Amino acid sequence: MSEDIASITSGAEDHMKKAISHLEAELVKIRAGKANPQMLDGLMVDYYGSPMPINQVANISVMDARTLSIQPWEKNMLQPIERAIIAANIGITPQNDGALIRLFLPPLTEERRKELVKKCQAEGEHSKVAIRNIRRDAIEHIKKLQKNGLSEDAAKDAEADVQQITDKFIAAVEKHLAAKEKEIMSV
Numbered sequence: 001m002s003e004d005i006a007s008i009t010s011g012a013e014d015h016m017k018k019a020i021s022h023l024e025a026e027l028v029k030i031r032a033g034k035a036n037p038q039m040l041d042g043l044m045v046d047y048y049g050s051p052m053p054i055n056q057v058a059n060i061s062v063m064d065a066r067t068l069s070i071q072p073w074e075k076n077m078l079q080p081i082e083r084a085i086i087a088a089n090i091g092i093t094p095q096n097d098g099a100l101i102r103l104f105l106p107p108l109t110e111e112r113r114k115e116l117v118k119k120c121q122a123e124g125e126h127s128k129v130a131i132r133n134i135r136r137d138a139i140e141h142i143k144k145l146q147k148n149g150l151s152e153d154a155a156k157d158a159e160a161d162v163q164q165i166t167d168k169f170i171a172a173v174e175k176h177l178a179a180k181e182k183e184i185m186s187v
Contacts, residue, residue, distance in 0.1 A: 012138035023127040068103040
Protein backbone atom coordinates (compact mmCIF):
# COMPACT_ATOMS: atom_id res chain seq x y z
CA MET A 1 0.00 0.00 0.00
CA SER A 2 2.80 2.44 0.82
CA GLU A 3 4.24 2.14 -2.71
CA ASP A 4 0.76 3.02 -4.03
CA ILE A 5 0.74 6.17 -1.88
CA ALA A 6 4.28 7.02 -3.00
CA SER A 7 3.29 6.62 -6.67
CA ILE A 8 0.19 8.80 -6.14
CA THR A 9 2.17 11.61 -4.48
CA SER A 10 5.04 11.46 -6.98
CA GLY A 11 2.56 11.37 -9.88
CA ALA A 12 0.76 14.41 -8.47
CA GLU A 13 4.08 16.21 -8.02
CA ASP A 14 5.09 15.44 -11.63
CA HIS A 15 1.78 16.76 -12.94
CA MET A 16 2.13 19.91 -10.82
CA LYS A 17 5.65 20.47 -12.21
CA LYS A 18 4.16 20.29 -15.71
CA ALA A 19 1.55 22.90 -14.71
CA ILE A 20 4.36 25.20 -13.52
CA SER A 21 6.39 24.71 -16.71
CA HIS A 22 3.26 25.49 -18.75
CA LEU A 23 2.78 28.67 -16.73
CA GLU A 24 6.42 29.65 -17.36
CA ALA A 25 5.96 29.10 -21.10
CA GLU A 26 2.78 31.21 -21.14
CA LEU A 27 4.37 34.02 -19.13
CA VAL A 28 7.32 34.20 -21.54
CA LYS A 29 4.85 34.88 -24.38
CA ILE A 30 3.46 37.93 -22.56
CA ARG A 31 5.73 40.76 -23.58
CA ALA A 32 7.12 43.04 -20.92
CA GLY A 33 8.45 45.82 -23.14
CA LYS A 34 11.62 43.95 -24.07
CA ALA A 35 12.09 42.12 -27.35
CA ASN A 36 12.14 38.37 -26.84
CA PRO A 37 12.07 35.76 -29.66
CA GLN A 38 9.88 33.49 -27.51
CA MET A 39 7.05 36.03 -27.88
CA LEU A 40 6.45 34.45 -31.28
CA ASP A 41 6.42 30.84 -30.03
CA GLY A 42 3.21 29.17 -31.04
CA LEU A 43 2.76 31.50 -34.02
CA MET A 44 1.89 29.34 -37.02
CA VAL A 45 2.75 30.36 -40.60
CA ASP A 46 1.12 28.94 -43.75
CA TYR A 47 4.03 27.11 -45.40
CA TYR A 48 2.87 25.84 -48.80
CA GLY A 49 -0.57 24.95 -47.46
CA SER A 50 0.40 23.47 -44.10
CA PRO A 51 0.83 25.35 -40.81
CA MET A 52 4.40 25.50 -39.49
CA PRO A 53 5.83 27.19 -36.39
CA ILE A 54 7.44 30.50 -37.35
CA ASN A 55 10.83 29.45 -35.96
CA GLN A 56 10.93 26.60 -38.52
CA VAL A 57 10.54 28.89 -41.53
CA ALA A 58 12.62 31.87 -40.38
CA ASN A 59 15.46 32.99 -38.16
CA ILE A 60 14.21 35.20 -35.30
CA SER A 61 16.75 37.42 -33.58
CA VAL A 62 16.84 40.40 -31.25
CA MET A 63 18.28 43.51 -32.93
CA ASP A 64 18.05 45.72 -29.84
CA ALA A 65 15.95 45.97 -26.67
CA ARG A 66 12.79 46.88 -28.60
CA THR A 67 13.29 45.30 -32.03
CA LEU A 68 12.95 41.75 -33.31
CA SER A 69 14.18 40.76 -36.75
CA ILE A 70 12.65 37.86 -38.67
CA GLN A 71 14.68 36.58 -41.62
CA PRO A 72 12.83 33.86 -43.57
CA TRP A 73 14.81 30.98 -45.05
CA GLU A 74 12.96 31.59 -48.34
CA LYS A 75 12.21 35.06 -49.65
CA ASN A 76 8.69 34.10 -50.77
CA MET A 77 7.78 33.43 -47.10
CA LEU A 78 7.84 37.17 -46.22
CA GLN A 79 4.14 37.69 -47.01
CA PRO A 80 2.82 34.58 -45.16
CA ILE A 81 4.92 35.46 -42.08
CA GLU A 82 3.67 39.05 -42.17
CA ARG A 83 0.04 37.86 -42.47
CA ALA A 84 0.51 35.40 -39.58
CA ILE A 85 1.89 38.14 -37.31
CA ILE A 86 -1.00 40.46 -38.15
CA ALA A 87 -3.54 37.64 -37.66
CA ALA A 88 -2.00 36.72 -34.29
CA ASN A 89 -3.05 40.13 -32.96
CA ILE A 90 -0.02 40.53 -30.69
CA GLY A 91 -0.21 44.31 -30.84
CA ILE A 92 2.79 44.77 -33.12
CA THR A 93 2.71 45.80 -36.78
CA PRO A 94 5.40 44.09 -38.86
CA GLN A 95 7.69 46.22 -41.07
CA ASN A 96 8.64 44.36 -44.26
CA ASP A 97 11.64 45.72 -46.18
CA GLY A 98 11.75 42.98 -48.84
CA ALA A 99 14.54 40.98 -47.20
CA LEU A 100 13.47 40.70 -43.58
CA ILE A 101 10.64 41.65 -41.26
CA ARG A 102 11.24 43.92 -38.29
CA LEU A 103 8.96 44.09 -35.29
CA PHE A 104 9.28 47.32 -33.32
CA LEU A 105 7.87 46.92 -29.83
CA PRO A 106 6.24 50.17 -28.76
CA PRO A 107 6.88 51.33 -25.20
CA LEU A 108 4.12 50.12 -22.92
CA THR A 109 1.61 52.59 -21.57
CA GLU A 110 0.49 52.36 -17.94
CA GLU A 111 -2.91 51.09 -19.08
CA ARG A 112 -1.35 48.38 -21.27
CA ARG A 113 0.94 47.33 -18.43
CA LYS A 114 -2.09 46.84 -16.18
CA GLU A 115 -3.80 44.78 -18.90
CA LEU A 116 -0.72 42.58 -19.20
CA VAL A 117 -0.60 42.10 -15.42
CA LYS A 118 -4.26 41.02 -15.52
CA LYS A 119 -3.42 38.57 -18.31
CA CYS A 120 -0.57 37.19 -16.18
CA GLN A 121 -2.91 36.86 -13.19
CA ALA A 122 -5.39 34.95 -15.37
CA GLU A 123 -2.64 32.55 -16.49
CA GLY A 124 -1.61 32.12 -12.86
CA GLU A 125 -5.19 31.35 -11.89
CA HIS A 126 -5.39 28.70 -14.63
CA SER A 127 -2.25 27.10 -13.20
CA LYS A 128 -3.62 27.19 -9.66
CA VAL A 129 -6.85 25.54 -10.82
CA ALA A 130 -4.84 22.84 -12.61
CA ILE A 131 -2.76 22.23 -9.47
CA ARG A 132 -5.89 22.02 -7.31
CA ASN A 133 -7.46 19.55 -9.76
CA ILE A 134 -4.34 17.40 -9.55
CA ARG A 135 -4.60 17.54 -5.72
CA ARG A 136 -8.28 16.53 -5.89
CA ASP A 137 -7.49 13.55 -8.15
CA ALA A 138 -4.66 12.42 -5.87
CA ILE A 139 -6.89 12.63 -2.78
CA GLU A 140 -9.62 10.65 -4.59
CA HIS A 141 -7.05 7.91 -5.32
CA ILE A 142 -6.03 7.88 -1.66
CA LYS A 143 -9.68 7.57 -0.59
CA LYS A 144 -10.09 4.60 -2.97
CA LEU A 145 -7.06 2.98 -1.36
CA GLN A 146 -8.61 3.63 2.06
CA LYS A 147 -11.77 1.80 0.96
CA ASN A 148 -9.56 -1.08 -0.19
CA GLY A 149 -7.94 -1.51 3.22
CA LEU A 150 -5.53 1.39 3.78
CA SER A 151 -5.57 2.55 7.40
CA GLU A 152 -7.23 5.89 8.16
CA ASP A 153 -4.02 7.30 9.69
CA ALA A 154 -1.98 6.42 6.60
CA ALA A 155 -4.66 7.99 4.40
CA LYS A 156 -4.67 11.21 6.45
CA ASP A 157 -0.85 11.35 6.33
CA ALA A 158 -0.91 10.85 2.55
CA GLU A 159 -3.55 13.57 2.13
CA ALA A 160 -1.40 15.91 4.27
CA ASP A 161 1.60 15.14 2.04
CA VAL A 162 -0.42 15.91 -1.09
CA GLN A 163 -1.64 19.17 0.48
CA GLN A 164 1.95 20.11 1.40
CA ILE A 165 3.07 19.48 -2.21
CA THR A 166 0.10 21.54 -3.45
CA ASP A 167 0.98 24.44 -1.15
CA LYS A 168 4.57 24.36 -2.42
CA PHE A 169 3.47 24.60 -6.06
CA ILE A 170 0.84 27.29 -5.39
CA ALA A 171 3.63 29.32 -3.75
CA ALA A 172 5.78 28.75 -6.86
CA VAL A 173 2.95 30.11 -9.05
CA GLU A 174 2.73 33.19 -6.83
CA LYS A 175 6.50 33.68 -7.06
CA HIS A 176 6.43 33.49 -10.88
CA LEU A 177 3.52 35.94 -11.04
CA ALA A 178 5.20 38.41 -8.70
CA ALA A 179 8.41 38.31 -10.79
CA LYS A 180 6.54 38.82 -14.06
CA GLU A 181 4.43 41.61 -12.59
CA LYS A 182 7.58 43.38 -11.39
CA GLU A 183 9.11 42.95 -14.85
CA ILE A 184 6.02 44.38 -16.58
CA MET A 185 5.50 47.31 -14.20
CA SER A 186 9.14 48.45 -14.18
CA VAL A 187 9.52 51.31 -16.64
